[in-house]
Amino acid sequence: MTDTTPLLEVKNLEGWYGESKALHGINFDVHKGELVTLLGRNGAGKTSSLRAIMGMLPRKAGTIRFDGHDISNTPPERAARAGLAYCPEERGIFSSLTVAENFDLPPVVAPEGMSRKEILELFPNLERRWTSQGTKLSGGEQQMLAIGRILRTGARTLLLDEPTEGLAPVIIKQIGSVISALKKRGYTILLVEQNFRFAAKLADRFCIVEHGRVVDVIDRANLDAEKSKIQAHLGV
Amino acid sequence: MPEIFGIPLTLLFGQLLVGLINGSFYAMMSLGVAIIFGMLRIGNFVHGAQYMLGAFGAWYLMNLPELLPGWGLPSIGYWGALIIVPIGVGLVGALMERLFIRRVYNLDHAYGLLLTVGLAMFIEGMFNVTYGAAGQRYDVPDALQGGVNLGFMFLPIYRAWVIVLALTVCFGTWYLIERTKLGSYLRAATENPDLVRAFGVNVPRMLMLTYAFGVGLAGMAGVMAAPIYQVGPQMGQSIIITIFAVVVIGGMGSISGAIISGLMMGLAEGLTKVFYPQASTTVVFVIMVIVLVLRPAGLFGRETTAHSTADVSSGRAGSILENGKLWFGILLAIGLVLPFTLFPIFAMKILIFALFAMAYNLIFGYVGLLAFGHAAFYGTSSYVAAHSASVLGWPPELCVLAGVSAATAIGALFGWLAIRRQGLYFAMITLALAQIIYFYALQASWTHGEDGIQSVPRGMLFGFIDLSDSMTMYFVTLTVFMGAFALIYRIIHSPFGQVLKSIRENEDRSISLGYSTNRFKLIAFTLSAMLAGLAGSMKALVFQIASLMDVFFMTSADALLMTLIGGVGTLLGPIVGAAVIVTLQTKLATFGAWVVVIQGAIFVLSVLFLRKGIVGTVEEYLANRKARRENNAVLPDKAMEPGE
Numbered sequence: 001m002t003d004t005t006p007l008l009e010v011k012n013l014e015g016w017y018g019e020s021k022a023l024h025g026i027n028f029d030v031h032k033g034e035l036v037t038l039l040g041r042n043g044a045g046k047t048s049s050l051r052a053i054m055g056m057l058p059r060k061a062g063t064i065r066f067d068g069h070d071i072s073n074t075p076p077e078r079a080a081r082a083g084l085a086y087c088p089e090e091r092g093i094f095s096s097l098t099v100a101e102n103f104d105l106p107p108v109v110a111p112e113g114m115s116r117k118e119i120l121e122l123f124p125n126l127e128r129r130w131t132s133q134g135t136k137l138s139g140g141e142q143q144m145l146a147i148g149r150i151l152r153t154g155a156r157t158l159l160l161d162e163p164t165e166g167l168a169p170v171i172i173k174q175i176g177s178v179i180s181a182l183k184k185r186g187y188t189i190l191l192v193e194q195n196f197r198f199a200a201k202l203a204d205r206f207c208i209v210e211h212g213r214v215v216d217v218i219d220r221a222n223l224d225a226e227k228s229k230i231q232a233h234l235g236v
Numbered sequence: 237m238p239e240i241f242g243i244p245l246t247l248l249f250g251q252l253l254v255g256l257i258n259g260s261f262y263a264m265m266s267l268g269v270a271i272i273f274g275m276l277r278i279g280n281f282v283h284g285a286q287y288m289l290g291a292f293g294a295w296y297l298m299n300l301p302e303l304l305p306g307w308g309l310p311s312i313g314y315w316g317a318l319i320i321v322p323i324g325v326g327l328v329g330a331l332m333e334r335l336f337i338r339r340v341y342n343l344d345h346a347y348g349l350l351l352t353v354g355l356a357m358f359i360e361g362m363f364n365v366t367y368g369a370a371g372q373r374y375d376v377p378d379a380l381q382g383g384v385n386l387g388f389m390f391l392p393i394y395r396a397w398v399i400v401l402a403l404t405v406c407f408g409t410w411y412l413i414e415r416t417k418l419g420s421y422l423r424a425a426t427e428n429p430d431l432v433r434a435f436g437v438n439v440p441r442m443l444m445l446t447y448a449f450g451v452g453l454a455g456m457a458g459v460m461a462a463p464i465y466q467v468g469p470q471m472g473q474s475i476i477i478t479i480f481a482v483v484v485i486g487g488m489g490s491i492s493g494a495i496i497s498g499l500m501m502g503l504a505e506g507l508t509k510v511f512y513p514q515a516s517t518t519v520v521f522v523i524m525v526i527v528l529v530l531r532p533a534g535l536f537g538r539e540t541t542a543h544s545t546a547d548v549s550s551g552r553a554g555s556i557l558e559n560g561k562l563w564f565g566i567l568l569a570i571g572l573v574l575p576f577t578l579f580p581i582f583a584m585k586i587l588i589f590a591l592f593a594m595a596y597n598l599i600f601g602y603v604g605l606l607a608f609g610h611a612a613f614y615g616t617s618s619y620v621a622a623h624s625a626s627v628l629g630w631p632p633e634l635c636v637l638a639g640v641s642a643a644t645a646i647g648a649l650f651g652w653l654a655i656r657r658q659g660l661y662f663a664m665i666t667l668a669l670a671q672i673i674y675f676y677a678l679q680a681s682w683t684h685g686e687d688g689i690q691s692v693p694r695g696m697l698f699g700f701i702d703l704s705d706s707m708t709m710y711f712v713t714l715t716v717f718m719g720a721f722a723l724i725y726r727i728i729h730s731p732f733g734q735v736l737k738s739i740r741e742n743e744d745r746s747i748s749l750g751y752s753t754n755r756f757k758l759i760a761f762t763l764s765a766m767l768a769g770l771a772g773s774m775k776a777l778v779f780q781i782a783s784l785m786d787v788f789f790m791t792s793a794d795a796l797l798m799t800l801i802g803g804v805g806t807l808l809g810p811i812v813g814a815a816v817i818v819t820l821q822t823k824l825a826t827f828g829a830w831v832v833v834i835q836g837a838i839f840v841l842s843v844l845f846l847r848k849g850i851v852g853t854v855e856e857y858l859a860n861r862k863a864r865r866e867n868n869a870v871l872p873d874k875a876m877e878p879g880e
């Protein structure tokens with residue numbers, strides 16, 4: 001029974017920014033240990049979906065369930081404490097904090113977090129820049145810091161918003177291997193991507209977002225058959 | 237006796253010590269203001285009142301047995317007060333945050349300032365009602381009595397203690413914020429509160445505690461000040477504007493900037509007292525001006541990204557309430573019968589304040605700049621007109637012209653200095669600039685200090701209209717008022733006014749369309765100053781007096797309150813607001829000191845519940861009715877708000 005209940009369940013999610021509606025009914029599930037990706041063009045509503053799950057959207061409707069609890073109305077700090085870790089699209093590295101302070105900022109919410117040593121093994125570049133100002137890091141290093149710091153917290157469900165955006169191919173590759181390592185460690189991951197080739201290597205399921213709706217969900221097994229359809233959606 | 241530049245060294249060191257003491261208080265106070273501004277984006281105008289609460293708290297604790305006889309309470313001295321009072325004042329701060337301040341976080345900065353101005357008026361007014369303006373004595377604690385002779389000067393021990401304690405507290409706070417884990421939460425939340433929340437930190441609670449902490453610092457400064465200055469209701473008011481200037485000099489939100497400039501400004505005041513005593517009250521504001529010209533972000537501030545002006549306007553284009561021609565007729569008709577139903581002097585007061593508020597609305601409502609120093613233009617013009625009439629014997633038309641010219645010139649200068657900053661910065665800068673005028677008027681000989689210029693002759697307008705007759709004066713005032721009404725209407729409906737509107741709605745877009753928005757804002761600001769000046773010189777003629785009240789910051793607050801109550805950015809709002817406030821002030825005059833309390837309460841209530849003002853609320857009702865009639869509109873789907 002418990003195996004079939006999704007860990008994260010999003011139903012008829014609608015969302016607004018002031019008067020303008022950004023989400024028109026998002027539906028998808030993520031099971032424990034799965035890596036699901038939200039694919040879609042610019043402005044489709046991927047970031048807004050993550051923000052809604054985190055309780056960061058000013059106004060929304062619909063249901064979000066996580067780990068057996070309804071979190072549709074919880075404020076962001078409670079969503080985080082429930083075990084959701086968020087890595088924003090703009091990375092959110094604080095310029096008034098050093099790399100070390102940025103790394104230590106997110107509070108620990110559950111006991112089984114990774115140690116600093118383990119994380120620095122995944123992202124060896126960070127250690128050399130430990131005392132620099134956070135925003136003095138390169139884009140790739142900032143992305144590593146943004147992912148690294150949430151692994152410390154013990155949260156087992158990660159919401160990653162376009163971790164490859166604007167990065168060089170070697171860094172993308174490094175981040176790809178980190179994500180698959182995390183998946184092997186049993187993390188549940190909701191990955192937002194526009195880079196289909198990147199997501200294709202990692203995801204168990206692909207949710208296509210268009211105009212604030214999930215218009216298609218494709219399993220990894222059917223990926224080859226549906227590839228052209230996905231590419232048509234993404235306009236690549 | 238040793239001298240330097242002909243100044244006895246003992247005098248120099250004595251003044252430097254006084255400067256250092258004042259500087260210690262400036263540092264502690266501006267530190268609190270800077271922390272609160274940095275984290276909450278609130279210009280905490282009530283900080284002065286909270287400092288006063290601290291001093292009174294110490295005095296209460298000392299006098300517990302007399303204040304509450306029969307309770308058997310002990311008298312708690314200085315040392316106990318130093319612990320208890322900051323915590324108590326901090327708790328009061330937490331309560332204020334919870335009840336009031338929290339409600340304006342998501343609104344424009346203007347409302348945070350207005351709310352705290354109202355709270356300050358309320359609290360200080362209450363103490364004024366209870367204790368009068370006189371100060372209460374609070375003795376230096378026994379352990380810190382006396383002093384040491386340093387050879388070149390005598391150093392009272394208590395003063396040395398204050399400096400050491402203030403520096404320790406400031407450094408400790410700096411360390412806490414810049415070097416600890418807790419501080420990293422604060423710094424991060426200053427940059428991106430949403431993300432810090434999404435990491436699991438209860439940011440709303442942190443904001444409350446930060447506010448309480450900043451306020452607690454003010455309370456502690458109050459305890460420390462009690463044995464040095466007199467414990468009186470005015471002690472906060474006289475320091476808060478200087479504190480704002482110090483924060484601007486240091487760079488808003490910069491912790492170390494606030495501490496260092498606080499100390500420096502205290503020393504600067506001390507030195508000025510030695511070398512040029514007349515300027516000692518204004519030197520901080522003059523330094524602020526120089527810093528703004530050379531380093532707009534302040535000495536230690538980082539250049540913040542330009543944040544656009546505020547659209548707080550509740551006017552609706554095309555509404556019947558904005559129909560200038562119609563309302564010109566209606567107002568004229570009302571104006572013609574008014575002196576037959578009210579005392580002409582009262583009717584004139586309404587017209588003059590309405591004119592003043594309309595002038596203010598031009599910059600706040602139509603451009604979205606929160607000016608907070610319009611008393612400077614109003615008062616300058618009032619003084620100049622009064623002086624021209626009573627000393628130079630000029631005819632009234634020339635007096636008004638002279639007053640308006642002076643106000644326009646000062647307006648252009650202040651505007652040029654302030655216009656590059658927005659939001660709260662703009663408010664603080666205009667406030668500080670206006671304070672220079674205030675202190676000038678207090679000290680110059682031709683303004684006659686506390687007395688003001690009295691018995692101003694009204695004279696013969698154009699040589700043949702005798703203004704000493706109240707009715708004649710009334711109709712002249714009405715003419716000026718109607719002329720200004722028509723002029724303002726023309727301005728906001730001209731192409732120039734359209735550009736102002738687009739700046740208010742979206743400044744970045746206006747810039748990208750190629751408008752030099754700063755030039756437009758400067759012109760609007762100068763026009764607004766000019767019209768405020770017109771109100772000021774008319775006031776000098778009508779009431780035959782120019783006084784310090786005209787240049788006092790409360791007069792700026794009045795203009796703001798009238799505009800807010802009536803409806804910001806509406807055609808009629810300032811007029812309605814002026815009528816309401818003038819009527820209230822007149823009716824309440826018999827309550828004496830309570831007026832300020834009630835006005836403060838009105839400020840707070842209108843910020844919380846009547847942000848659209850009277851006219852704006854009517855406008856909203858009309859708009860809703862129209863919408864209901866025209867289409868059975870499909871209302872947006874029921875939505876839930878994220879829980880608290």
Ligand SMILES: Nc1ncnc2c1ncn2[C@@H]1O[C@H](COP(=O)(O)OP(=O)(O)OP(=O)(O)O)[C@@H](O)[C@H]1O
Pocket residue numbers: 017020021022040041042043044045046047048049089194
């Ligand atoms: N803060 C905001 N205020 C107003 N509208 C917004 C805001 N953020 C997003 N939107 C709008 O909501 C819609 C969805 O935006 P969202 O950022 O979720 O898209 P996205 O799929 O993440 O796009 P991208 O791939 O470019 O990041 C867009 O139309 C966008 O313009």
Ligand SMILES: [Mg+2]
Pocket residue numbers: 046047048089161
């Ligand atoms: Mg996005």
